[in-house]
Amino acid sequence: MIKAVFSALLVLVAVTSTFGKYIPKTGKRIPQTLSRGWGDQLIWAQTYEEGLYWSRSRNKPLMVLFHLEDCPHSQAFKKVFSENNEIQKTLDEKFIVLNLVYETTDKHLSPDGQYVPRIIFVDPTMTVRADITGRYANRMYAYEPGDIKLLLTNMGKALKLLKSEL
């Protein structure tokens, strides 16, 4: 009898340790998404190398969006950006998208500094489009919630691809 209880216990322990999902001491977490709230329906590249690869191979411009989760300017711009259907649809159909909270080692992506939020377009020829700027002289690639139409105009500029070597 004791042996049977012991066996049952062993099975129970085995089942628990195999199937009981890990939960952190601090409580269950919501899985992080690659979109980070900038457009859950978009297919986001994970890294700059991956974004460049998809941009070249699909002949679509790459939009790189630098932001920080705890930056109120990023949050405010994210709300407008993620809720704008024209932005979302155009990005989904005509762009490769990448959002980063950590800077890359490529200095071309910070032509005038590493502030956030900051949007840099890259042509499929792998040329950073430093000519596509926002409206602030001291942070040329920054956008605020009121600049969403300017961003759409700039997306249009990015879609006019530089001459590619075909």
Place this chain on the structure above:
Amino acid sequence: MIKAVFSALLVLVAVTSTFGKYIPKTGKRIPQTLSRGWGDQLIWAQTYEEGLYWSRSRNKPLMVLFHLEDCPHSQAFKKVFSENNEIQKTLDEKFIVLNLVYETTDKHLSPDGQYVPRIIFVDPTMTVRADITGRYANRMYAYEPGDIKLLLTNMGKALKLLKSEL
């Protein structure tokens, strides 16, 4: 009356265009997670640069896991990996974790090639631990579902940090 209907229509259009969330023509997508199923409760770095930064600043080893979504070997190993509580708990509490489907430009991360699945440990001193290997001579950093105990042993080795310059 016509004016009122027109106004109501305008409001309706405005509300729809503002609040109607973008849905791709091909149908609604499930948002991509940074974990990609390798542990939804872990906090994943997005890029190698980010992983190195957290490894150094928190003095924890970094585990870099290369895989592919459509690779059956990666899938089989992922199932065992994500369901193993000891692996998940140890990674959560003592490691910085990064999973990549696209190779980096750093050749140190592919000491004997770019196959998947492949696990490389990096010390907080930013030294790739090429000495921590699996059991296959031709793919030294590959793991199969049956190798989960060996992976735990190797995680233990990675936790014995190299001498840091304090």
